[in-house]
Amino acid sequence: MDHRADGAWFTSEVAAHLDAVFRYFLRRAARRDADDLTAEVFATAWRRREDIPGEAILPWLYRTAGYVLANHRRRMQSIPSSLPDAPLDDDHAQRIADVDEITRALARLSERDREILLLHAWEGLDGNELADALGISRSGAQAALSRARSRLRAVWEPSMQDDGSF
Structure with a gap:
């Protein structure tokens, strides 16, 4: 059996x-x-x-x-919404602002880039696990994660420079 x-x-x-x-x-x-x-x-x-x-x-x-x-x-x-509830802290207004900043940056990415970043950051997948979850090779997963991080930086950094926050 x-x-x-x-x-x-x-x-x-x-x-x-x-x-x-x-x-x-x-x-x-x-x-x-x-x-x-x-x-x-x-x-x-x-x-x-x-x-x-x-x-x-x-x-x-x-x-x-x-x-x-x-x-x-x-x-x-x-x-x-693709974002979790943020953990509670002493400054509710700052927490809301941070979540809003993350939401706006992630929303500017493709669905694929968001999924790669979320699997890595929130689910803790890396290497072979990330490759298996995406259905691609390990090197392909590493390259996709690197590209997704670069694109996140590209959309996030201009917004940080606009208002001086973060």
Whole structure:
């Protein structure tokens, strides 16, 4: 019997990433949709468990989550905020200004550049994991991340110079 047919393998190896996938959706979709989107990813993972690479489970889940989110957005005909709730701090006004600055800079990037940067910065993917999540080679992922960072700097730096902040 293949170990992937075993519910215990799925629970210990795949479902162990439930919180990470849920947080992925919290940062990219409306809070009310995160549970359903997460459930859809894990239903897909169960159906396609034979396709999940044992050494790259989380990147495979993120890649699947990207497809699920794209399908959800097409169904909803609107794109919800792609930024998470910022952590609370003492200066609420500054936090709002910072989130606004980030939002404006990210909005000026392509969807692909935003996804690469968010997978790297928020999901913590690098190297092979980032490559697996993007469905490209490791060197391709490194190049794509480098280009996305350059484009972010290019759109962010002019806005910082305009108002003297940041």
